[in-house]
Amino acid sequence: MKRITNRSRARPMALALALPALAAIALPALAAGGPDASAKSDAAAVERGRYLVSTSACHDCHTPWKMGPKGPEPDMGRMLSGHPQDFAVPPPPKLQAPWIAAFAETNTAWAGPWGVSFTANLTPDKDTGLGKWTLRNFTETIRTGRHMGRGRPVLPPMPIPVYRNFNDADLAAIYAYLQSIPPIANRVPEPLPAAEKVAGH
Ligand code: HEC
Numbered sequence: 001m002k003r004i005t006n007r008s009r010a011r012p013m014a015l016a017l018a019l020p021a022l023a024a025i026a027l028p029a030l031a032a033g034g035p036d037a038s039a040k041s042d043a044a045a046v047e048r049g050r051y052l053v054s055t056s057a058c059h060d061c062h063t064p065w066k067m068g069p070k071g072p073e074p075d076m077g078r079m080l081s082g083h084p085q086d087f088a089v090p091p092p093p094k095l096q097a098p099w100i101a102a103f104a105e106t107n108t109a110w111a112g113p114w115g116v117s118f119t120a121n122l123t124p125d126k127d128t129g130l131g132k133w134t135l136r137n138f139t140e141t142i143r144t145g146r147h148m149g150r151g152r153p154v155l156p157p158m159p160i161p162v163y164r165n166f167n168d169a170d171l172a173a174i175y176a177y178l179q180s181i182p183p184i185a186n187r188v189p190e191p192l193p194a195a196e197k198v199a200g201h
Helices: 002-031 034-055 058-062 135-144 168-180 195-199
Strands: 065-068 071-074 109-112 115-118
Touching: 034 058, 034 168, 135 168
Parallel strands: none
Antiparallel strands: 065 071, 109 115
16 A cells, blocks of 8 residues: 555656656657658658759750750750760860850750860769769759869859859758659760860960
């Protein structure tokens, strides 16, 4: 009898001790919305990223064009895989002022005062795309206009001055979407230096 009384008295005490520990476990999960909610918010981020990518012109340059019945259109079979590795472009045409740039039929190779740039493979392929990129790599590239935030400058016509204005949530959504699309193995060539530099040695 005495033992039972003791135990019933002890219970509130034990609960009082256990509550903060429980709260420490439960509160972060609640704040994050629990595991189901985070899976849902991942799906929402991917969906938002799909929307942003399809309205912010990424396909225009990163999905190679093919000739359709009404003119060039993005070849969605090669969605966002960048300049095709098997398309070796000839030297760019000599341009006369005020013309400064030319682009190849795929819209993935661009010649201008910066040399020739080739649009990157944005699919999650581990070797040739963004498969190994973290969200941080992606955000720092777009915000600083340098490869991974510290490498060489990202060349025109990649619209860094426009895209650096995306907020963190939008960049995270674009990244989440790009990591969710089918990986395509396509090794994009390194950019070529400007013609004047080549001729100058
Ligand atoms: C007008 C053409 C154009 C558009 C539009 C464009 N890009 Fe690019 N992008 C390029 C070119 C060209 C390069 C390669 C630049 C280089 O080699 O320095 C590039 C490179 C990149 C890179 C790789 C940078 C690196 O350091 O490796 C990423 C990531 C990227 N673009 C993401 C995007 C996203 C996301 C969008 C849409 C929101 C987009 N691009 C829209 C032309 C474009």
